[in-house]
Structures are given as C-alpha cells and as structure tokens.
Amino acid sequence: MQFVESNSSDGVQLSMNLQRGVFIGFLPGETVTAFILRVLSLCEESMKREVQTLILNNGCVDEPDARTLVSGDTLVLSGAMPGLVGAMLRSNSPIKAMRQTLSASVYRTDPLVPESMIRLKLFNTVLTDHKDDLLKVGFYLEGDEV
Amino acid sequence: MDKILRIKMGSKPEFSVEKLGDYAGLGGRALTSKVIFSEVPPLCHAIGPENKLVIAPGMMSGSSAAISGRLSVGCKSPLTGGIKESNAGGQAAQVLARLGYAAIILEGDSPEGKLYTLVINKEGVKIVDAGKLVGLGNYATVEKLIAQYGEKVAYMSIGSAGERKLAASSIAVTDMELRPTRHCGRGGVGAVMAAKGFKAIVLDDAGCSVRKPVEPEAFKAANKEFIAGIKKHAVSGQGLPAFGTNVLANVINEAGGFPVNNFSKGQYPNVHKISGETQAELETSRGGKATHGCHRGCVIQCSGTYVDKEGNYVTKQPEYETVWAHGPNCGIDDLDAIALMDRMDDDFGLDTIEMGATIAVAMEAGLCEFGDVQGAIKLLQEVGDGTSLGRILGSGAAVAAKAFGIERAPVVKGQAMPAYDPRAIQGIGVTYATTPQGADHTAGYAIATNILKVGGFVDPLKPQGQIELSRNLQIATAAIDATGMCLFIAFPILDQPETFQAYIDLINGFFGLKMTADDVVALGKNILTWERDFNKGAGFTKEHDRLPMYFKREKLSPHDALFTVTDEELDEVFNW
Numbered sequence: 001m002q003f004v005e006s007n008s009s010d011g012v013q014l015s016m017n018l019q020r021g022v023f024i025g026f027l028p029g030e031t032v033t034a035f036i037l038r039v040l041s042l043c044e045e046s047m048k049r050e051v052q053t054l055i056l057n058n059g060c061v062d063e064p065d066a067r068t069l070v071s072g073d074t075l076v077l078s079g080a081m082p083g084l085v086g087a088m089l090r091s092n093s094p095i096k097a098m099r100q101t102l103s104a105s106v107y108r109t110d111p112l113v114p115e116s117m118i119r120l121k122l123f124n125t126v127l128t129d130h131k132d133d134l135l136k137v138g139f140y141l142e143g144d145e146v
Numbered sequence: 147m148d149k150i151l152r153i154k155m156g157s158k159p160e161f162s163v164e165k166l167g168d169y170a171g172l173g174g175r176a177l178t179s180k181v182i183f184s185e186v187p188p189l190c191h192a193i194g195p196e197n198k199l200v201i202a203p204g205m206m207s208g209s210s211a212a213i214s215g216r217l218s219v220g221c222k223s224p225l226t227g228g229i230k231e232s233n234a235g236g237q238a239a240q241v242l243a244r245l246g247y248a249a250i251i252l253e254g255d256s257p258e259g260k261l262y263t264l265v266i267n268k269e270g271v272k273i274v275d276a277g278k279l280v281g282l283g284n285y286a287t288v289e290k291l292i293a294q295y296g297e298k299v300a301y302m303s304i305g306s307a308g309e310r311k312l313a314a315s316s317i318a319v320t321d322m323e324l325r326p327t328r329h330c331g332r333g334g335v336g337a338v339m340a341a342k343g344f345k346a347i348v349l350d351d352a353g354c355s356v357r358k359p360v361e362p363e364a365f366k367a368a369n370k371e372f373i374a375g376i377k378k379h380a381v382s383g384q385g386l387p388a389f390g391t392n393v394l395a396n397v398i399n400e401a402g403g404f405p406v407n408n409f410s411k412g413q414y415p416n417v418h419k420i421s422g423e424t425q426a427e428l429e430t431s432r433g434g435k436a437t438h439g440c441h442r443g444c445v446i447q448c449s450g451t452y453v454d455k456e457g458n459y460v461t462k463q464p465e466y467e468t469v470w471a472h473g474p475n476c477g478i479d480d481l482d483a484i485a486l487m488d489r490m491d492d493d494f495g496l497d498t499i500e501m502g503a504t505i506a507v508a509m510e511a512g513l514c515e516f517g518d519v520q521g522a523i524k525l526l527q528e529v530g531d532g533t534s535l536g537r538i539l540g541s542g543a544a545v546a547a548k549a550f551g552i553e554r555a556p557v558v559k560g561q562a563m564p565a566y567d568p569r570a571i572q573g574i575g576v577t578y579a580t581t582p583q584g585a586d587h588t589a590g591y592a593i594a595t596n597i598l599k600v601g602g603f604v605d606p607l608k609p610q611g612q613i614e615l616s617r618n619l620q621i622a623t624a625a626i627d628a629t630g631m632c633l634f635i636a637f638p639i640l641d642q643p644e645t646f647q648a649y650i651d652l653i654n655g656f657f658g659l660k661m662t663a664d665d666v667v668a669l670g671k672n673i674l675t676w677e678r679d680f681n682k683g684a685g686f687t688k689e690h691d692r693l694p695m696y697f698k699r700e701k702l703s704p705h706d707a708l709f710t711v712t713d714e715e716l717d718e719v720f721n722w
C-alpha cells in the first residue's frame with residue numbers, strides 16, 4: 001500500500017486509480033455528507049450541484065446525511081449521469097422507483113480496505129474537478145495499483 | 147417539408163412527388179410509424195416487396211433549432227418481425243429537410259436483385275446504377291461517392307451486411323467529416339434498404355436554404371433560451387461533452403447493473419480500463435478529440451474521435467452501448483480492440499449492440515473464450531466476409547443462440563438488450579419487455595417529469611410505479627422522436643422548467659402553434675398505438691411483452707436480483 005499526496009503518475013493512470021478506488025480515512029461518526037464536504041472542500045450547496053450521484057456499497061444513496069461511514073465501505077461520488085438509467089441513479093431522482101433493487105446497499109465490508117478507511121471512487125466531472133482536492137488530502141493505493 | 151418522395155422499385159424504377167395528405171403535421175418517428183401502420187401489410191415478409199422503407203427527418207430538422215438533426219428510418223423489421231423505427235444523427239436529416247422532403251418512401255423490390263444509388267438535389271431525383279459500389283464497405287462506398295458527388299453532400303449507405311440482407315444490418319449516415327459513422331442501427335433496416343434495391347442515397351441541398359420559422363422572433367428567443375439551458379446543465383453541458391455516453395460504464399457497473407459475459411454477472415472488475423473517463427483521457431493524450439458533434443447544430447457534442455497510438459483516425463468515439471457490447475459483455479477490457487470492432491461494424495454496416503450481444507452468445511457457446519480479443523475480431527470478420535458462420539452471427543443474438551443451442555439469449559421480440567441488466571434496473575426491464583420496438587433502452591428514455599408529472603404521481607414503494615413510469619417515459623420519448631431532437635435534451639428539460647418551456651416555445655414558434663403538454667402526450671400515445679396495432683396485426687400478443695424466463699430464475703450479483711415485475715403488471719403498461 002502506497003500513500004499518495006501529489007500527482008506523481010501520468011494522467012491516464014491517476015484517472016484509472018481514482019476510478020478503481022483509493023483508500024482514504026474517515027473521522028469517527030462521520031456521515032457521507034460530512035465526508036464529502038471535508039474531502040472535496042465543498043459547501044453543501046456545491047455538493048448538491050456537483051455530486052448528484054452517490055453510491056455506497058453498490059446501493060444508491062438518497063439520504064447522505066443519515067448514513068454514517070464504517071470501515072470497509074465503498075463510496076462512489078459522481079456528477080449527474082446521462083441516460084434514463086443515469087437519471088434513475090441520481091440521489092432522490094424523481095424516477096427512483098425504477099431502480100428499487102439498487103436503492104439498498106449490499107451488506108459487505110471490503111476485506112482489502114484497512115481499518116478506519118473506506119474505498120473512495122470518483123467518476124465523471126467529480127473525478128476531473130476534484131482529483132487535486134483528493135491529492136491534497138492524500139490517499140493510499142492498493143499494492144498492485146502503484 | 148411539404149412533400150413526400152415515393153420511389154417504386156420493380157421492373158422499371160419510378161418515382162413520384164406527393165403532397166403530405168394525411169401525413170401533414172408529422173415528422174420523424176411519428177411519420178415513419180404512421181406510414182408503416184397505414185400502408186404495410188403486417189403479415190408481409192420484411193424483405194418482401196410489400197414492406198416499405200420510410201426515411202423521415204424530424205419535424206424541426208433543417209431549421210436552425212439546436213440539436214434537431216435526428217433522422218428516423220421505419221419499416222417492418224427483419225430482426226423482430228414487428229414495426230421498427232431506428233434513428234441516427236449525422237447530416238442526412240438536415241439536408242433532406244432543406245430539400246423540402248418530409249419523407250422518402252421506398253417501395254417494391256429490386257429488379258433482378260440489382261442495386262442503385264438514389265440521388266436527390268434541388269433539380270430533382272435520379273436513380274442510377276450502383277454497380278461499382280456493390281460489395282464495398284461503407285467507408286469505401288462513401289469515398290467513391292465523394293469522388294463523384296463532392297463533399298457538400300450527405301450520404302446514406304449500406305455495407306456488405308445490408309447487401310446480404312442480414313437482420314443485424316444498419317444504414318450508415320455520414321457525419322460532418324463525411325465519415326459513415328452514424329447508423330440507424332437497430333432492427334435490420336439495412337437489409338430492407340437492400341431489398342428495395344438501394345446501396346446508397348445522395349442528398350445534395352445546394353441552393354436550398356434553412357427552413358424558416360413562422361414566428362421568427364419567438365423562435366429565435368426560444369432557441370437562445372433552449373441552448374443556454376442545455377449548456378448550463380451538468381449532464382448536457384459538462385458530463386456528456388467531456389466524456390461522451392460511455393461515462394455511464396463506471397456508475398452502471400458500480401450499481402451492479404452492468405451486464406458481463408453474456409448477462410451472467412452484474413459487475414466487471416476492469417471497468418476503469420474501458421470507462422468514458424479513461425477513453426477521453428486516452429483520446430486526448432493521443433491527439434484525438436473527446437468532444438465533437440455528430441451533426442451541425444449540435445450544442446452538446448457528446449461524440450469524439452478515436453485515434454490509434456500513432457494518432458491515426460480509427461473510428462468515432464465508441465458510445466457506451468458499443469463499448470459495453472464489444473467489451474465487458476464479451477469479457478474484453480481493451481479500448482483499442484473495441485474501437486477496431488466499432489470501425490468494423492460501421493464498415494460492414496452492422497448494429498454494434500446486436501453484434502456485441504451475438505458474439506457474447508457465441509462465446510458462451512464455446513466458439514471462443516470470454517475475453518478472447520482476437521477470437522471476437524475473427525467472429526466479426528466472418529460476418530464481414532459473409533461466411534456461413536458469419537451469416538448466422540449477422541442474423542443477431544436470438545438466431546445465433548438457436549443455432550448454437552444456448553438458452554441465454556438476452557433478447558425481447560428477437561432484438562438484443564442494451565447495456566443495462568433488467569434484473570438490477572427493473573424499470574428499464576419493463577420498457578425492454580413492452581416497447582413495440584424490441585429490447586431498446588431509448589424507447590423509454592425521455593425524462594418526462596415536467597410533461598407528465600411522473601415523480602408526483604408515483605409511489606416509489608409500489609412496484610406499479612415502474613409500470614406507470616415506463617408508460618409515461620415511452621409516451622414522451624415517442625413524441626420527442628417525432629421532432630428530430632436528440633434525446634439528450636431530456637436532461638435539461640427534466641431539471642430546468644425554463645428549458646422545458648423554451649423547448650415548447652421553440653416548436654410553437656417554428657410552426658406558429660399553441661401546443662400544450664397535452665398535445666405532446668396525445669402525439670406520443672398516437673405513435674405507440676400505431677406501432678402496437680401494427681404488431682398485433684403481425685401476430686404479436688401480450689406474451690411477446692416478456693423478458694426471457696432466465697431473468698426470473700438466474701440471480702444477478704451483487705444484488706442477487708431477479709426480474710420480479712409480474713406478467714399482469716407488464717400487461718398494464720399500455721392500459722391508458
């Protein structure tokens with residue numbers, strides 16, 4: 001596992017690492033919302049505008065204030081996605097009824113994620129707009145991703 | 147757009163130019179489906195002389211309305227046996243509309259199996275022998291046409307798959323760079339064009355002008371507001387231009403709805419290698435383009451240019467469905483290989499979704515292993531070469547599954563499902579099952595909240611919500627397909643009431659109408675009614691509005707999901 005806090009890899013590799021997921025610490029009792037605001041340096045209004053798709057452990061998140069992070073979670077942060085399914089996957093989408101199966105998280109902890117950390121994945125415009133924020137905070141890569 | 151060009155093929159090709167008559171006020175999918183419903187015997191053979199091929203620009207095409215360049219092609223489908231509307235971008239819709247034609251209707255059959263080129267310009271119509279083009283792929287066909295007819299022209303053509311009348315064959319439409327990269331892909335429309343005796347269509351609007359609105363000032367103001375709304379929205383103004391539709395790969399995978407290895411799994415571990423984000427980085431780093439429009443007047447620019455390691459053009463930026471079909475659905479994580487297969491599909495004239503799904507079926511049957519890049523390319527080349535195996539594969543996933551004794555054929559009404567597993571995303575499964583078009587992700591695409599107040603009327607905790615949503619989305623999509631507008635306008639329309647109003651004002655300003663949301667709903671319902679009535683006549687029953695049984699039996703990881711919408715609920719979709 002390697003700690004990364006500056007962009008030492010090429011753009012394509014860094015982009016793929018952040019899509020595949022990096023390990024990053026969370027604070028005790030930290031909610032999904034609080035984590036996003038802290039790590040991406042956003043205010044709540046900006047978060048609603050920029051991070052419209054939230055997926056936690058393969059399930060869509062409609063109430064990020066209500067969910068507290070635990071070790072081994074996998075959290076995906078993304079901008080608004082195109083397509084009917086992209087619209088369904090948005091937090092509190094008006095057509096979320098069409099993704100009932102996805103509205104619940106899969107109960108599992110990722111055994112590869114260290115204690116007090118989650119696996120964080122960035123997609124779409126959140127990836128391009130906030131990779132530098134993540135580099136400032138620093139994160140860990142899995143052994144084979146270096 | 148006040149006339150229809152009707153081409154009657156037979157022992158002596160003839161044509162006539164007609165007034166619109168009962169078809170007045172219709173365009174795009176509304177016009178193609180009305181003509182097929184009214185004029186084609188539903189029980190005819192799809193490549194027989196009784197079938198017709200209708201080519202119709204959208205109602206707004208040829209005007210200066212933003213993103214209005216979609217072209218609809220309709221017929222009885224050789225793939226599904228039901229009605230088909232297949233649409234594409236490219237330049238043809240704009241040029242055909244400026245020539246004044248609301249539709250071209252191709253009738254009859256090719257005399258002695260010969261192929262012709264249809265040439266349409268301001269002076270009139272010519273039908274000329276296409277002998278020198280026969281057997282050529284779309285790229286070589288267009289190259290020869292450019293040498294003869296020039297570069298200020300739009301071309302439509304079929305490749306070798308269409309000439310062989312394969313059920314997965316497409317009709318290519320040239321883009322702004324005169325490349326045959328935009329395809330009416332679904333349903334085997336290329337085979338019908340060949341059966342009518344046409345290899346290519348040349349559309350030359352020299353001397354024609356942009357279609358003028360009835361209320362110029364209102365139209366201009368609405369267009370400005372509409373464009374501003376599109377550009378400021380996160381999807382149409384940022385995500386799509388930056389990454390294209392393939393930006394969906396990561397998130398659909400994360401949600402567990404990404405079909406892998408012929409719909410046997412819902413997630414793919416190497417999705418980051420083929421995602422839209424990676425694709426855009428790769429294209430840009432090689433000197434390609436990650437942002438590009440498929441036709442003039444597009445302000446979203448969701449396409450791009452895929453180049454090889456040396457910076458040489460390979461194909462247009464493969465879309466999400468193409469990357470998925472030739473990629474993870476076949477266990478493949480190589481973007482260069484996927485781009486090559488996209489190029490081959492475009493050149494042979496094949497639907498990328500159908501071909502990716504078919505190769506995955508062939509892989510399950512043991513013709514090669516999942517993940518075997520060279521094996522997949524070889525299978526596709528068989529289709530291009532017209533071998534016996536290639537003709538089976540070029541007939542689509544359902545036929546291939548029968549030929550190789552495979553149950554897992556992910557099809558509805560004979561057409562392969564796109565890149566969303568209906569077990570994980572049940573609402574889209576309802577649309578796959580019930581649309582008259584066969585499994586089609588775009589059939590219920592338009593986000594209709596503002597039109598139909600879907601969100602407000604649906605209880606998200608009741609499964610019936612999925613039925614109502616699918617119904618309303620299909621109605622709204624059918625109406626948008628009639629306008630010639632790209633479906634991606636759906637996102638700013640969903641979120642920004644002022645953009646939805648600008649959209650309505652744009653149409654009203656162009657035609658001098660006072661159309662309301664109720665009129666949009668009525669048009670959408672009419673289109674779906676014509677399509678379903680045609681299918682009933684062709685022998686379709688409610689039992690055809692079903693997913694294959696294994697979607698109710700085989701659990702999809704990671705949610706262990708099954709398709710649980712009941713048959714009774716599916717039968718309610720069109721109960722309005």
